[in-house]
Amino acid sequence: MELVYKGKTKDVYQDEKGEFVLYFKDDMTGKDGVFDPGENQVGLTVEGSGRAGLRMSSHLFEKINAAGIPTHYVDADVDARTMKVKKITVFGEGLEVICRFKAVGSFIRRYGNYIEEGADLPAYVEMTLKDDERGDPLINEAALEALNILKPDEYQEVADLTVRVSELIKDELADKGLDLYDIKLEFGRDAETGKVLLIDELSGGNMRVFKDGESVDPLKIGDYLLNG
């Protein structure tokens, strides 16, 4: 297999048949040895975390594919820590799509004048640019079109898919007594067809989850989800 791209927590390979394979590393984003999904640098290495992230991602991608929602996921080999995926192109230099069921975090920092912390939100969707230097700025539909990051109608398509995926994951977690507050997804276009696909991984670091009113460690969300 040939290394195509070396990421912070995943490497991308192309295999002999030309298919794309993600390799899940044990490196995690964070700072000074503490895991922080919002950090943009590798902060620690936790043995088994790559496999755990892949197991959770694989479980959820299979549910999402089964629901008829288009994703980049083909299959996974958890022991080998690899996920076979479709080749995709990202939106611009990367777009993050957040779905919020509770008003916490940056939503409260921005709009706390209008809502109590922890209040319910109706699967609210917002998008931010991946841009460390500029603090991952919030961006609206008109700007995404003006900057040629999204084509007309893609904002609505991505937002609708985000709500479907987030509701599905929320329900999966609820079955295990877990409460999804918010989740960060990524989408791209199928490199062959241009169709919008859910991409990246779906692990604990991409979501804020509570159980009985207490925050759940992102590294433990997968255990709850897979083992109950």
Added chain:
Amino acid sequence: MELVYKGKTKDVYQDEKGEFVLYFKDDMTGKDGVFDPGENQVGLTVEGSGRAGLRMSSHLFEKINAAGIPTHYVDADVDARTMKVKKITVFGEGLEVICRFKAVGSFIRRYGNYIEEGADLPAYVEMTLKDDERGDPLINEAALEALNILKPDEYQEVADLTVRVSELIKDELADKGLDLYDIKLEFGRDAETGKVLLIDELSGGNMRVFKDGESVDPLKIGDYLLNG
């Protein structure tokens, strides 16, 4: 006349017939004696600035009313520095609507990874909450609805009116050789009918204007517009 509300640059009165009247003061927002339309405190007093702001606002509101775009403007008495307006309610605690024809200022600070400073934008519209403490945060359509600041369809209505008003003002300025880069508008609902109206004032401090590639002092935009 009875004082209803004391603002930074305008006071609001209700007259004997119950009609609402804005009184344009010579106080201007700024800091340390320097005019800054982005500041949220009175920074200086310039004799004649209230009258100049009213004259420019009145000129533009009459053009906008004549174009069939609904506004709060009834009429003005420039010598008395008063503008008679319809009674309105604001969106939430105030919503600012920005229309951009050029990528400058905070647009570049947020999205400079995707566009050159000064590049053209297609009458791009964005909305921010009036909230000094939180830095007037950008807000998207879904959040404005989730927070009950706008009703469904009002975002599109406000955005469409913003483009019409901004294009009209851009054309008025272009007739005098001035180039409108961006403009900040405010809207509210008619207190009686609920209809969306353009409100506030339309003076130099609400817009960024260039002439022959040089920034025009906000205090001088009205002179160019009215006297050529």
